[in-house]
Amino acid sequence: MPLLAAYTPPHWEVTHTDEIVQKVDFNKKVDLVGITANTAAAPHAYWIAAEYRKRGIKVVIGGPHATLMPDEVQDHADSVVVGEGELVWPKLLADFENGCLQSIYKSCEVPDLQNMPHPRWDLIKGRTYGKxxxxxxxxxxxxxxxxxxxxxxxxxxxxxxxxxxxxxxxxxxxxxxxxxxxxxxxxxxxxxxxxxxxxxxxxxxxxxxxxxxxxxxxxxxxxxxxxxxxxxxxxxxxxxxxxxxxxxxxxxxxxxxxxxxxxxxxxxxxxxxxxxxxxxxxxxxxxxxxxxxxxxxxxxxxxxxxxxxxxxxxxxxxxxxxxxxxxxxxxxxxxxxxxxxxxxxxxxxxxxxxxxxxxxxxxxxxxxxxxxxxxxxxxxxxxxxxxxxxxxRNFGNIGFNPEEREVISTPSFTKEARW
Ligand code: SF4
Known part of the structure; x- marks a missing residue:
C-alpha cells in the first residue's frame, strides 16, 4: 500500500490504516477505499468492504487474494485490481474521478521497476514496520x-x-x-x-x-x-x-x-x-x-x-x-x-x-x-x-507424541503464536 500511495497523483490526500496497530474508522470522510488482503484475511477484508459500501463509499480490493480469485472478490468490491497495481492504479483513480470506475483492472504489462518511487512509509503510523x-x-x-x-x-x-x-x-x-x-x-x-x-x-x-x-x-x-x-x-x-x-x-x-x-x-x-x-x-x-x-x-x-x-x-x-x-x-x-x-x-x-x-x-x-x-x-x-x-512454549497440543498412533486430543485453537 505505501508503494501504491506513492503512485497516487498529488491532488489526492492519502491516509493509511494498519490494522495491526489501528482500528478502521468507518465514519471517516473518504471518497474511495483501497484494501489489500492475502487469502487468510479475505473474509475480514470482505467485511470491511461491506461496511464501507453500506455507507455509500466505493471500495477497491487488490493484493494476493484478488489476484488468485478475482471473480469471487468482484462480489465484494466495486473494483478489483488483479496482479501488480502500479501501472493501473493511476488510471483507476482517473476513472473514479470521471465517474466510470471499472469492475476490474488488470495490467497487460508488468511494471519494469525503473524509476520506482520511494514507498510512502511516512503513512505507516505507530510502528517502525517498513522503514x-x-x-x-x-x-x-x-x-x-x-x-x-x-x-x-x-x-x-x-x-x-x-x-x-x-x-x-x-x-x-x-x-x-x-x-x-x-x-x-x-x-x-x-x-x-x-x-x-x-x-x-x-x-x-x-x-x-x-x-x-x-x-x-x-x-x-x-x-x-x-x-x-x-x-x-x-x-x-x-x-x-x-x-x-x-x-x-x-x-x-x-x-x-x-x-x-x-x-x-x-x-x-x-x-x-x-x-x-x-x-x-x-x-x-x-x-x-x-x-x-x-x-x-x-x-x-x-x-x-x-x-x-x-x-x-x-x-x-x-x-x-x-x-x-x-x-x-x-x-x-x-x-x-x-x-x-x-x-x-x-x-x-x-x-x-x-x-x-x-x-x-x-x-x-x-x-x-x-x-x-x-x-x-x-x-x-x-x-x-x-x-x-x-x-x-505453551502453544498448541502440548501432549502430542509423533510416535504414538492414537491422536490424544483434538486440536486446540485457543492460543496463538507466530513462528
Ligand atoms: S522458488 Fe520461487 S516459485 Fe518456488 S516457492 Fe520460492 S518463490 Fe515460489
Whole structure:
C-alpha cells in the first residue's frame, strides 16, 4: 500500500490504516477505499468492504487474494485490481474521478521497476514496520506447485536499477535492511553488482534466495561483505520425494548440510522455510526433520502447515482428488488449521505434529545445540531463537507424541503464536 500511495497523483490526500496497530474508522470522510488482503484475511477484508459500501463509499480490493480469485472478490468490491497495481492504479483513480470506475483492472504489462518511487512509509503510523524494507528484484523464475508467486508476478523477473536502490537506502533510517525480494539470487550477475554497490554503506541486510547460491563463492563473499547477515531459504522439507512432486527439485536435500556449512563459513545464517503436509509426509517426518536440523546446526526455521492457496496447481490437484476440506479462507493460515486431507495422516495429526516440531525445534536444548554448531551471528541469533521459544512454549497440543498412533486430543485453537 505505501508503494501504491506513492503512485497516487498529488491532488489526492492519502491516509493509511494498519490494522495491526489501528482500528478502521468507518465514519471517516473518504471518497474511495483501497484494501489489500492475502487469502487468510479475505473474509475480514470482505467485511470491511461491506461496511464501507453500506455507507455509500466505493471500495477497491487488490493484493494476493484478488489476484488468485478475482471473480469471487468482484462480489465484494466495486473494483478489483488483479496482479501488480502500479501501472493501473493511476488510471483507476482517473476513472473514479470521471465517474466510470471499472469492475476490474488488470495490467497487460508488468511494471519494469525503473524509476520506482520511494514507498510512502511516512503513512505507516505507530510502528517502525517498513522503514527499513525495500526491494531490488521482483518475481521468481521457478514454479513450485504450491506457490502463489508465479500467479502474482507471471514468472517475469524484474530488476531495479542498482543506482536507484543505493539512492533509496541512503534515506532509510537505522542499520538493518530487508530486501523483500522473492529470490534475490535469481540473477547472480545482477546480485553481485548490487552487493558491490551497497557494501560501502555498511548496512546489515537479509532477504530470500534459493539454496544453490551457497555454491557460488563470489556471490557468498560479496553478500557477506555487503552486510548480509541471514537469508531465508525455502527448504520446505527434508523429503526429496516431496520436493520432486512439488516441482521443487532444484532443492537437493543431500546438499543441505554442505549448504549450511558454506553459509556459516561466510558468517551468514539460514532461516529455513519448512512445511509439513506434503503427500510423502507421514508421522515420522516431524521428528526426523527436527533431528536433522539439530544435527546440521540450522539457525532458525519458519515452520508451517502446507497451504493449498486457491488457483495454484496444488489447490487444483487436491480439489480434483476431493481433498480440499474447506473453502473458508480464514483457515488458510498455515498455523492453526489444516484445510486439506493429507495423504498419510489425519488433518489433526498434521496440525499437532507441526506444532510439536516447532516447539521441539525451539526447545532450549535444541537452541543450545544449534547455536553451538552454528556460531553465526550469535548475539542476535540467540535472541531470535529465545523469542520463538517463549512464543511457542505453551502453544498448541502440548501432549502430542509423533510416535504414538492414537491422536490424544483434538486440536486446540485457543492460543496463538507466530513462528
Ligand atoms: S522458488 Fe520460492 S518463490 Fe520461487 S516459485 Fe518456488 S516457492 Fe515460489
Amino acid at each position: 527499513g524494507v525495500t526491494i531490488a528484484t521482483r518475481g521468481c523464475p521457478f514454479a513450485c506447485e504450491y506457490c502463489t508467486i508465479p500467479q502474482m508476478y507471471q514468472r517475469k523477473m524484474r530488476y531495479r536499477p542498482i543506482a536507484d536502490i543505493v539512492e533509496e537506502l541512503q534515506h532509510m533510517p537505522g542499520k538493518a535492511l530487508i530486501f523483500w525480494d522473492d529470490n534475490i539470487g535469481a540473477n547472480k550477475v545482477y546480485a553481485k553488482e548490487l552487493f558491490k554497490a551497497i557494501a560501502p554503506y555498511k548496512r546489515w541486510w537479509t532477504s530470500q534466495a534459493t539454496s544453490e547460491v551457497a555454491f557460488d563463492d563470489e556471490f557468498m563473499e560479496l553478500a557477506a561483505k555487503s552486510g548480509c547477515k541471514a537469508l531465508f531459504l525455502g527448504w520446505e522439507t527434508i523429503s526429496q520425494n516431496s520436493l520432486n512432486s512439488a516441482n521443487k527439485a532444484h532443492n537437493q536435500v543431500g546438499k543441505y548440510q554442505e549448504i549450511i556449512e558454506r553459509f556459516h563459513y561466510y558468517g551468514i545464517a539460514i532461516q529455513a522455510g519448512t512445511v509439513f503436509g506434503f503427500d510423502h509426509d507421514d508421522r515420522s517426518i516431524f521428528r526426523s526433520t527436527v533431528e536433522f536440523y539439530r544435527e546440521i546446526g540450522l539457525d532458525s526455521a519458519t515452520i508451517s502447515v502446507l497451504i493449498p492457496f486457491p488457483n495454484t496447481p496444488l489447490f487444483r490437484r487436491l480439489e480434483a482428488e476431493g481433498r480440499i476440506l474447506t473453502k473458508d479462507w480464514s483457515k488458510y493460515n498455515g498455523k492453526k488449521d489444516v484445510v486439506f486431507q493429507p495423504a498419510l495422516m489425519s488433518p489433526e495429526e498434521l496440525l499437532m505434529g507441526t506444532e510439536w516440531a516447532a516447539r521441539q525445534f525451539y526447545s532450549i536444548p535444541s537452541i543450545i545445540e544449534r547455536m553451538w554448531k552454528s556460531k553465526t551471528g550469535l548475539w542476535w541469533n540467540i535472541i531470535r531463537n529465545v523469542g520463538y521459544h517463549l512464543a511457542l
